[in-house]
Amino acid sequence: MHIRELDASDPAARRAWFEVMDRSARADRPHALLEAFDAFELTVTEPGEHARRIRFEARDGDALVGVAELELPLTENLDVGWCEVNVLPEHRRRGVGRLLWDSVVAEARAAGRARVGGEVSVAPVDGGPGMLFAASVGAVEKHREDHLLLGLPLGPAAQAVVDPAYEVVTWRGRCPDEHREAYLEMRNQMNADVPTGELDLEPTVLDDARLASSEERLMRSYDVRVATARRRVDGAFGGYSLLFVPHGADIAWQDDTLVMPDHRGHRLGAALKAVNYAELPASIGLVHTWTAPSNTAMHRTNTALGFRVVEHMHEMEADLALLADRVPPEGR
Structure with a gap:
């Protein structure tokens, strides 16, 4: 297993990275709202000026089995990085996610970031693998929002x-x-x-x-x-x-x-x-939205319109000073 950065100049590599991200995320989330490919292509090929993104891929031989993205804000919140880690279901529980996470942490530290945050979305009655993984790498919940869905x-x-x-x-x-x-x-x-x-x-x-x-x-x-x-x-x-x-x-x-x-x-x-x-x-036919449980006025508004809660989105954060130093994998 080796980790390397996505070659953003390679259209086939970009498509493969996106498809692994998309399939991995949808495997556990029937109501997932994910970035479309054209929006992904724009952020990869024409990066904006207010954030830098580094994308990693995990390969088992020639097979792409997992991906991760680290977003580094460049205007506000210069001590924070935002990440997402996705591993194909058939390759989970083999340490792939942890190897990707280690690369994210190493890159965040190199950029002078003190914290790494990310979103974990799960069914309201089930913590799911995402929450287990976040806890295993030392992330704690800092905020929660309800993911709601409305039929038109x-x-x-x-x-x-x-x-x-x-x-x-x-x-x-x-x-x-x-x-x-x-x-x-x-x-x-x-x-x-x-x-x-x-x-x-x-x-x-x-x-x-x-x-x-x-x-x-x-x-x-x-x-x-x-x-x-x-x-x-x-x-x-x-x-x-x-x-x-x-x-x-x-x-x-x-x-x-x-x-x-x-x-x-x-x-x-x-x-x-x-x-x-x-x-x-x-x-x-459908509208997605997110509302914090503490925002009772907007929750009442959404309920009156016909929205229903389909997921809980947990915003997790890891304090890098509290994490044990780990050697990033070779082959990045």
């Missing part, structure tokens, strides 16, 4: 009802210039407010250039849909909801939904989500 179309009781004091403004793709200042304020409010449990993280701070770069990259892999609420009396924006539809897919991914503090109490969150869902093509 919405039922009659969940249709959009917008407070008459507000109008809904929607767009697809890039935020129009006339709304960008207000949209940036809302996005940064969301980044500051999002529940993170015991994770010690700096919030992402967007400016116009960083937002524009993010929009451009996302639009290459997703149909990006935004619904916002604007108060009629003064034109102040009170909230937004951000929805992604992977190109060619029959599902949608509900990302941020925020109501600004001075605009709460008008059921804007539910209305904005429902507006976005109503405008989706009929081919989109």
Whole structure:
């Protein structure tokens, strides 16, 4: 068994790496929402400026049996690395995951990182192999979110009802210039407010250039849909909801939904989500989202819309100072 970095210049190697990641993750997760290949290709062949990613592959002879990715933030949270380790089911419990983890840790230490975090998603009633592996390498839970699923179309009781004091403004793709200042304020409010449990993280701070770069990259892999609420009396924006539809897919991914503090109490969150869902093509049958159990208001909103919990997503973290030094495998 040997570990080496993915040759990002080799299209066949990229495809093989992606397929092992995808098959490994889906083996235990019937409701998994995973990165599509075109989005993966973009991050590998045209890396963004705010994070560096190192991808490892585990080979048994010529067979690719496991993969790992380490993401190193380059703007905020410079003491943290984020990782994902995936091993094909038929090759588990042979030390493959641990060898990949050792390479991740060695790379994170070399980059000056003190912590490595990652997500482990499991069925609500079963810890699953991912949790066992995370515990075995010294990671502890710092935060949890529920992964929820909604079938479309919405039922009659969940249709959009917008407070008459507000109008809904929607767009697809890039935020129009006339709304960008207000949209940036809302996005940064969301980044500051999002529940993170015991994770010690700096919030992402967007400016116009960083937002524009993010929009451009996302639009290459997703149909990006935004619904916002604007108060009629003064034109102040009170909230937004951000929805992604992977190109060619029959599902949608509900990302941020925020109501600004001075605009709460008008059921804007539910209305904005429902507006976005109503405008989706009929081919989109499912919406995925994630909500922290502590976010009771959004959980009530999601339940009223018809979402149901299908997984628990645990955010795990390993303090590298507490881990016993291990010699990384040869052949990287």
